[in-house]
Amino acid sequence: MIPPRRIAILGSTGSIGQNTLNVIRAFPGQFKVTALAAGNNVEEFKRQVDEWRPDWVCLAEKSSVEKILPALPSSVKALAGEQGMIEIVQRKEVDLVVFATTGTWGVAPLLAAIQAKKQVALANKESLVMAGRIVTDAARENGVKIIPIDSEHSAIFQILNGQDPKELHRIFLTCSGGPLLHVAKEQLKEVTLEQALKHPRWKMGRKITIDSSTLMNKGLEIIEAKWLFGVTPDQVQVVIHPEAVVHSMVEYRDGSFMAQMGVTDMKGPIQYALGYPHRLPAVTERLNLVEVGKLSFSLPDVDRFPCLRIAYQAARGGDSDATVMNGANDTAVEAFLEEKIRWNEIPELIETVLSRHQKCENPGLARILELDRWAREETTRLIGQRSKAWVS
Amino acid sequence: MIPPRRIAILGSTGSIGQNTLNVIRAFPGQFKVTALAAGNNVEEFKRQVDEWRPDWVCLAEKSSVEKILPALPSSVKALAGEQGMIEIVQRKEVDLVVFATTGTWGVAPLLAAIQAKKQVALANKESLVMAGRIVTDAARENGVKIIPIDSEHSAIFQILNGQDPKELHRIFLTCSGGPLLHVAKEQLKEVTLEQALKHPRWKMGRKITIDSSTLMNKGLEIIEAKWLFGVTPDQVQVVIHPEAVVHSMVEYRDGSFMAQMGVTDMKGPIQYALGYPHRLPAVTERLNLVEVGKLSFSLPDVDRFPCLRIAYQAARGGDSDATVMNGANDTAVEAFLEEKIRWNEIPELIETVLSRHQKCENPGLARILELDRWAREETTRLIGQRSKAWVS
Numbered sequence: 001m002i003p004p005r006r007i008a009i010l011g012s013t014g015s016i017g018q019n020t021l022n023v024i025r026a027f028p029g030q031f032k033v034t035a036l037a038a039g040n041n042v043e044e045f046k047r048q049v050d051e052w053r054p055d056w057v058c059l060a061e062k063s064s065v066e067k068i069l070p071a072l073p074s075s076v077k078a079l080a081g082e083q084g085m086i087e088i089v090q091r092k093e094v095d096l097v098v099f100a101t102t103g104t105w106g107v108a109p110l111l112a113a114i115q116a117k118k119q120v121a122l123a124n125k126e127s128l129v130m131a132g133r134i135v136t137d138a139a140r141e142n143g144v145k146i147i148p149i150d151s152e153h154s155a156i157f158q159i160l161n162g163q164d165p166k167e168l169h170r171i172f173l174t175c176s177g178g179p180l181l182h183v184a185k186e187q188l189k190e191v192t193l194e195q196a197l198k199h200p201r202w203k204m205g206r207k208i209t210i211d212s213s214t215l216m217n218k219g220l221e222i223i224e225a226k227w228l229f230g231v232t233p234d235q236v237q238v239v240i241h242p243e244a245v246v247h248s249m250v251e252y253r254d255g256s257f258m259a260q261m262g263v264t265d266m267k268g269p270i271q272y273a274l275g276y277p278h279r280l281p282a283v284t285e286r287l288n289l290v291e292v293g294k295l296s297f298s299l300p301d302v303d304r305f306p307c308l309r310i311a312y313q314a315a316r317g318g319d320s321d322a323t324v325m326n327g328a329n330d331t332a333v334e335a336f337l338e339e340k341i342r343w344n345e346i347p348e349l350i351e352t353v354l355s356r357h358q359k360c361e362n363p364g365l366a367r368i369l370e371l372d373r374w375a376r377e378e379t380t381r382l383i384g385q386r387s388k389a390w391v392s
Numbered sequence: 393m394i395p396p397r398r399i400a401i402l403g404s405t406g407s408i409g410q411n412t413l414n415v416i417r418a419f420p421g422q423f424k425v426t427a428l429a430a431g432n433n434v435e436e437f438k439r440q441v442d443e444w445r446p447d448w449v450c451l452a453e454k455s456s457v458e459k460i461l462p463a464l465p466s467s468v469k470a471l472a473g474e475q476g477m478i479e480i481v482q483r484k485e486v487d488l489v490v491f492a493t494t495g496t497w498g499v500a501p502l503l504a505a506i507q508a509k510k511q512v513a514l515a516n517k518e519s520l521v522m523a524g525r526i527v528t529d530a531a532r533e534n535g536v537k538i539i540p541i542d543s544e545h546s547a548i549f550q551i552l553n554g555q556d557p558k559e560l561h562r563i564f565l566t567c568s569g570g571p572l573l574h575v576a577k578e579q580l581k582e583v584t585l586e587q588a589l590k591h592p593r594w595k596m597g598r599k600i601t602i603d604s605s606t607l608m609n610k611g612l613e614i615i616e617a618k619w620l621f622g623v624t625p626d627q628v629q630v631v632i633h634p635e636a637v638v639h640s641m642v643e644y645r646d647g648s649f650m651a652q653m654g655v656t657d658m659k660g661p662i663q664y665a666l667g668y669p670h671r672l673p674a675v676t677e678r679l680n681l682v683e684v685g686k687l688s689f690s691l692p693d694v695d696r697f698p699c700l701r702i703a704y705q706a707a708r709g710g711d712s713d714a715t716v717m718n719g720a721n722d723t724a725v726e727a728f729l730e731e732k733i734r735w736n737e738i739p740e741l742i743e744t745v746l747s748r749h750q751k752c753e754n755p756g757l758a759r760i761l762e763l764d765r766w767a768r769e770e771t772t773r774l775i776g777q778r779s780k781a782w783v784s
Binding site: 158159161162163164167172239246249251252253254255256257258259260261262263268271272275278279280281282284285286287289290292293294295296297298299 | 550551553554555556559561564631638641643644645646647648649650651652653654655660663664667670671672673674676677678679681682684685686687688689690691
């Protein structure tokens with residue numbers, strides 16, 4: 001019998017974290033949840049610890065850890081913050097680390113996991129967008145495979161698995177188009193928070209749903225693809241595919257296309273990452289292509305969705321562009337979620353912040369975090385000045 | 393520099409044979425046409441020999457060979473018949489054999505090529521339909537990979553390449569639906585030869601175009617898939633896909649689908665087979681999925697196209713069923729092409745002949761050829777008796 005694969009989940013209370021536990025629940029005896037780490041959702045975390053009995057737990061804040069300490073068995077080691085996550089991923093009792101944290105949280109633990117030669121399942125976009133070069137260099141040096149959990153990158157990874165990457169011609173990232181696909185340009189200024197949060201296909205967190213509405217989500221994925229698969233941004237084409245059945249495609253040099261398809265359920269890419277290199281029996285529903293009936297494909301409208309154009313430019317630009325774009329986008333989306341700015345101000349803010357930043361090539365992690373902080377502060381400052389005409 | 397791959401093409405004057413030469417023409421220096429063999433299209437064959445200067449040539453009939461002999465350089469060795477093909481595939485100067493013969497021609501040379509451990513590119517359906525067990529057993533014993541040239545099986549082969557076949561759940565063979573997809577049942581009796589020959593997507597020979605109109609082509613492919621990929625007939629599902637962009641699909645155990653797509657040009661699968669395991673630069677146009685716009689999928693109507701039902705039964709039945717079905721179909725289609733029978737009589741004839749044949753398990757090659765002959769004679773006999781009520 002194969003011993004259970006020992007898993008650490010960073011970001012266990014979020015959507016990907018919870019779905020990871022749902023997948024694990026379906027395969028009793030095949031996985032052991034060795035460590036759980038989360039942000040500040042203490043109630044859900046307590047429930048998870050109670051069910052899974054991990055050996056290590058970690059929360060973002062010391063004060064949160066103190067809240068759960070009394071209920072923990074004495075054998076459980078409780079840690080806090082990024083340093084706690086780093087300690088967890090380095091444990092020899094951990095085989096695979098699921099990175100389901102959001103935001104910049106997770107870059108340092110990801111590098112630590114790679115240096116400790118752990119298998120890595122990566123859902124956190126920011127670590128590749130901000131630090132793609134550092135992360136993929138470290139993975140190559142340490143012989144670590146990064147298994148992406150994004151449905152698009154999981155698709156490409158599944159397609160390329162075992163194929164010669166030199167024979168790849170182009171990558172097509174499919175895009176459902178988000179909740180505002182059919183809204184006319186002049187009406188995009190009036191988009192409400194409620195409208196932008198109504199994703200037609202995928203159930204996801206609020207931040208990523210807004211990114212889907214601006215197509216910045218796809219923009220971030222172009223940058224992720226660049227690092228994960230060693231392609232140029234111009235080798236990545238975005239295709240609007242509202243049915244969200246084709247999760248992404250590869251075109252080989254000989255003109256042969258390969259498309260990975262499935263239902264729209266994040267448990268698919270998660271179970272692929274957990275079982276890799278093997279495929280586990282399906283925990284999701286099966287795709288019924290005849291029931292779907294039709295699949296459609298069209299080009300995105302960068303005029304209505306300028307975030308996509310901005311992201312292409314950032315992907316082609318220096319490494320600092322992607323970091324700054326990501327920080328500005330994060331801050332702008334947060335402001336939109338708080339109804340402080342309008343939807344169409346998101347790209348305007350990002351573009352202004354990008355144009356003002358001090359470009360820098362091959363920044364180290366410290367410089368990246370500094371750029372990220374600067375971009376956030378600059379965006380916040382611009383939002384504060386909204387009564388003045390801030391758009392350059 | 394890599395020495396050119398030395399190729400023998402059996403069936404060089406047919407559609408696949410000519411397209412194979414078109415692909416080779418696009419890669420000067422990468423291939424050498426060492427041998428050409430054809431049936432009785434002497435004029436085209438003479439032109440090919442003139443262009444390609446093979447070291448061996450072979451025609452079906454001695455009398456045809458005598459016609460071309462005077463024009464051949466003395467260094468060229470001219471052979472005749474199946475024995476000639478067998479001699480060619482065994483030559484040490486041949487690396488890869490393309491089997492583009494039609495009908496039962498080619499089973500014995502195929503086995504000879506496999507035993508001589510040549511790489512095999514297979515377009516001839518009959519050899520797998522009639523002798524799938526013998527052929528695939530021999531391939532396994534000799535460590536030979538059979539690279540299919542059918543677009544559907546090439547698709548499945550490309551998808552499964554390097555993947556664990558145990559993780560395969562189902563195969564979906566896509567089917568354009570053929571020229572009669574939208575003809576109502578009562579009108580199928582009145583189908584003319586001209587109507588049945590108008591294939592909407594693929595340019596192919598007359599026999600295979602009629603097989604596409606009855607869906608028997610898909611039926612034969614189910615049996616081919618059974619042998620090539622080790623699946624049961626019930627693991628093979630036929631899906632009507634009129635755009636013919638998806639060439640076939642695999643569903644893995646985890647619910648992940650993989651679809652291979654491309655333009656409808658046989659040069660695609662041919663160049664894959666010639667270059668395998670590498671992918672050559674495209675000689676076909678590139679697929680523009682956005683221009684295609686929509687892909688649609690539906691279930692086949694076995695009521696209007698009973699050949700598909702018959703083929704499933706034969707695939708599930710003993711090995712002799714497929715041989716008899718194929719022989720009866722060949723003869724019936726020929727009679728339809730000669731306008732001796734109606735279109736809807738094709739399945740009726742096949743079913744009658746199948747019901748009358750003496751079943752037999754694991755037949756050897758001699759017995760298979762005997763069954764094939766019997767099926768053809770029995771079908772011819774039934775067609776001759778058409779004035780009497782032959783349908784049982």
